[in-house]
Amino acid sequence: MADLQVPVAGRAPVCIDPAELRWRFSRSSGPGGQNVNSTDSRVELLFDLAASMALSPGLKARALQRLEGRLQQGCVVIAACEHRSQWQNRVAAQRRSSIQPGDD
Numbered sequence: 001m002a003d004l005q006v007p008v009a010g011r012a013p014v015c016i017d018p019a020e021l022r023w024r025f026s027r028s029s030g031p032g033g034q035n036v037n038s039t040d041s042r043v044e045l046l047f048d049l050a051a052s053m054a055l056s057p058g059l060k061a062r063a064l065q066r067l068e069g070r071l072q073q074g075c076v077v078i079a080a081c082e083h084r085s086q087w088q089n090r091v092a093a094q095r096r097s098s099i100q101p102g103d104d
Contacts, residue, residue, distance in 0.1 A: 016054040022046040025086060042081040043089040045097055050074030 025040035049055075049063055049071065067076065080092035 014054055014059075016047070016052070020047060020052055020054060022048075023090070041084055041086045041089055042079065043086060043093050045078045045080075045090075045093040047076045047097075048074055049076050 022045075024044040024046060026042045026044075027040055049060065049067065051074065052060065055063065064071070064074075070076075078093045078097050080089040080096065082092060083089050
């Protein structure tokens, strides 16, 4: 699987190994009928910023400092639950993260 490209302001994109990303699924709350109560349609994309090998020590330290109040146990978490479909929520989370598959 190709590395993922993450844009970094003022720099070339950073390549993140897909093994550094995790998906977590849960039941979505709110309207949607009985289907929403029985399927894990809520999606979270997790990137362990603190443990990442993709970032230089300086870039990692700056990112940890700037995102300090928004990290969950050192992880960037992007949640999506606006769709009834888990797949559509996965796509929404990827779009929100600005992660694009590499051309390699």
